[in-house]
Amino acid sequence: MKNTLINDRIGALREWMRARQIRAFVFPSTDPHHGEYVPDRWKGREWISGFNGSAGTAVVTLHEAALWTDSRYFIAATQQLAGTEFVLMKERIAGTPTIAEWIGQVLGSGQPAVVGVDGMVFSAAEADDLRKSLSAAGPFTLASDADPLEVIWTDRPPVPLHPVMVHPLCYTGETAGSKLERIRRRLRELHADGMLVCALDDIAWTLNLRGSDVHCNPVFVSYLLIAPERTVLFTDLRKMDESVRAYLSETGVGLEDYEAVRDALAGYEGTALLLDPCEVNETLYRAAVGKAVAAPSPVPRMKSVKNDTEIQGYRNAMLRDGIAMTRFLHWLLPAVEQGGQTELSVDRKLTALRAEQPLFKDISFDTIAGYGEHGAIVHYEATPETDVPLKPEGLLLLDSGAQYLDGTTDITRTIALGPVTEEERHVYTLVLKAHIQLEMLKFPAGASGTQLDAVARQVLWREGYNYLHGTGHGVGSYLNVHEGPHQIRMEYKPAPMVAGLTVTDEPGIYVEGRFGVRVENVLLLTPYMNTGFGDFLQFECLTLCPIDLTPVDISLLTVEEVAWLNNYHQMVYEQLAPHLETDVREWLRNKTLPIAK
């Protein structure tokens, strides 16, 4: 059956393209701020193609249409593209052309042609890559100055318009004025006299403001221009009430409309404006032509090093999150025994328990509750269509987190709902060992996460297991749950490890079609020792929640690993017990009793 809705949209786009002599148009998955979650207004690829996965690129020519996505979404994309003109292009499968190669094939590389993109939704670096690959494929030039969706998407959602709040000093520990001063000092060291901040979490951190424009991320849509003599926030002025405006005025931050940023860049009064090509979109990058200094933004690193107030905030938030998680785990098995629970129902229960906690604002990402074979789907998100009943057997992988005013949480526990197979027990134990090995690691300050990653993986490698995601990411302070610049992963990430960073520790094994295991805590980097060989760091665990020991094969654990588990469980009990009702406390005592090797 034809999908006339989508095909009509393609038709409208082609009419617009013909009028402008554009032969192909490319729709990516990002927004002007290069965020992980995209507000509805910028879901242009979904609107034009009907495909709603988190990653994908649609390309429409005057006679063809194709959509690229990766293996996570092959099944969903096939269903969603059925009846449309779109052909599915399976990324990283042999024989699949790149976007530029495909454009070369369908347009023919004989005569010049213009390929269009909306420069607002491509980072300058991505636009540059596309430009290079297109010119390798044929005589193609890139036009990035017009957005057809402004014309053809007649009911396009507006820029989100939620209120902005001041995030008080009792949570941030540093005034916006002090942060701006530090940024300006760093800019001078980088030979720049200003910068444009586009990443919404960097703006929220710098100004000590929070919003709710973006799903799960407490940020607001805006740009921040730091110029030689002034600092200007570009946003929809209706988001700010009087108190926020007064706060900004006191902080010395001017306010202009969101749309005014482009002209402000064109008229930039300094001579060297730092723009991070991976963060600033193509249109704004070009607007600052002649004054742009391309360099990585210094703000993510500054934001990633937590101050004492933020660290205390994490501890407080982790305590409340641990109480909610423990109440949930105490409830879970009897509820499953009783019947009627599903992936979605336990997710709702957990969110409700978190929402009872003071300072709770939201979840920090969409919960992954994967039972049995769903646990092996790394980015699984249960929907009414996929939801399954939970039975008192096998493993439930539960990855969840919350936004509290004083901290952001991210925790994964894999829970035996009843008897487990020998394979499940073996794999669960290996993942737990990998997790513990990384938590116990000491390492030189300045090491990169790429260097540390193998310490978690080596116990899995020994038996031919691996996982294809990273081992750890930074976590924001009542901000985005994924925060750079540091990461612990196989791919090269040079950002050095320093005291004060937060990072997750989340190895896993996913046995396709059967089950998945992941164990995740949030860790804080703290000083370990200083010797003639330099400064060394260690991890301190912030997450407070028992780790299920029923599926553990204790014979596989080393004496050190057993000692780590016993110490961790003792700490969890001591911290949480005073805040728990009697039955939950007794349950926790049992779940945290020391084990013997």
Add this chain to the structure above:
Amino acid sequence: MKNTLINDRIGALREWMRARQIRAFVFPSTDPHHGEYVPDRWKGREWISGFNGSAGTAVVTLHEAALWTDSRYFIAATQQLAGTEFVLMKERIAGTPTIAEWIGQVLGSGQPAVVGVDGMVFSAAEADDLRKSLSAAGPFTLASDADPLEVIWTDRPPVPLHPVMVHPLCYTGETAGSKLERIRRRLRELHADGMLVCALDDIAWTLNLRGSDVHCNPVFVSYLLIAPERTVLFTDLRKMDESVRAYLSETGVGLEDYEAVRDALAGYEGTALLLDPCEVNETLYRAAVGKAVAAPSPVPRMKSVKNDTEIQGYRNAMLRDGIAMTRFLHWLLPAVEQGGQTELSVDRKLTALRAEQPLFKDISFDTIAGYGEHGAIVHYEATPETDVPLKPEGLLLLDSGAQYLDGTTDITRTIALGPVTEEERHVYTLVLKAHIQLEMLKFPAGASGTQLDAVARQVLWREGYNYLHGTGHGVGSYLNVHEGPHQIRMEYKPAPMVAGLTVTDEPGIYVEGRFGVRVENVLLLTPYMNTGFGDFLQFECLTLCPIDLTPVDISLLTVEEVAWLNNYHQMVYEQLAPHLETDVREWLRNKTLPIAK
């Protein structure tokens, strides 16, 4: 006292510079082939400055002279530069200007000036870096087309002229014709129709030829041009006897004089000549202007993956090297007890024992025999001035290797010459643990050495120890003892690990002023298993020599580490025993008895 010899040389240089209006001249430590050991002809920096360390850069202006080197050489450089005009510039010490900064300071950044280098002894990439840093420092341009040493160094040594030999198929396992065909295929994949090979070991490997122009490296000075329709070796024709010329002619390789390469590049008949800017010198890179395709050379990777014949050759060579090492170790302690032994004398003894072995050609690098505090100097090479007597106490660090026709060896053993301190015992045990942990590692094919490095270091990090050198490097097959492109080290080295590579495993701890410990074996990468998670690799140890257990604190070893040691020692005994005389065999049996945890 004035060093008139050096100051006269500086005077002659300045005369040459004035005539050409060159305001500064830079002398690096490299040669036209960017090798690790530099033939005397290209020791220009040593000739002009008197400083003979392996790393250093001399810069002479019309009125000043300065020499940059690193902390290893501060003392030696101070002595050697005394009485000359040269000022010592201590690299990586706060306040030391870079070469370009210093040139800017002494020439003044006001008016344009020309800085000279000999483009033959700078890689294109290094020349480019210098050009960029100079233009950041002032209105300076780089002239790279003249070498003053041709004029002022009147008794300059000629290009080395040692005979070249064919390295037979029984050692190489693949004909030069087959290697050339594989290289040409790879070049087509890289969209090139030819390449210039400058690295001497790459040329020797490709053509199955060996020479002795370079200290410890069985290579010969030459260039190899692979053009669309022909292959030409540029070298001094007098190195080749009739049989070698006939061999090259049969292989389809033409011969031209060493000096003819530049004209050959200028007249290159193809359209896309692959030149690796890190390997090809500036002068030759510029000669190929308009046809150069800058890309990493594919030859190092091809050379690094050993074929079955080369692997069998390693096994044979390691057996003979193990026999020599075992005889040496059997001899050592009684000899030290008897008195009269020094670092240099035991080095001579070891080399003599190796030289008794069939197919021995040379040592593979200058032996590091560091007793006591000398063991803590990572690049220590005993000289008559530094040599010390060995006493029956403490640790001797001995890093040595040999060139055999069928393989190259590289081994470090740290030996207790008698009683050791508790600190020595503890550190020795930690290093041994680090060594064993890496040897036991299993890992996914394609991982980089940067990812694996922490597996060796983590046991040291836990106690605040570290080492600043790499953990492992590739080893040639009767070729250079240091071979890329893979390495195991903290710095990012992306070259993927694949089966067939050789790599050393050589962690260490150096306690300044007291002692040093390093334990090194050469390992072969072999397939481990294939699972749903891909191909996994393991290490197979090629080195056959007992590890001294007298300074081990067995209580610090894990059960797995003890089992590894016992297995290794059993293998060493089984392989070596049949080839040893009775007293040495009995000694080896005692040194390889299993230990119990």
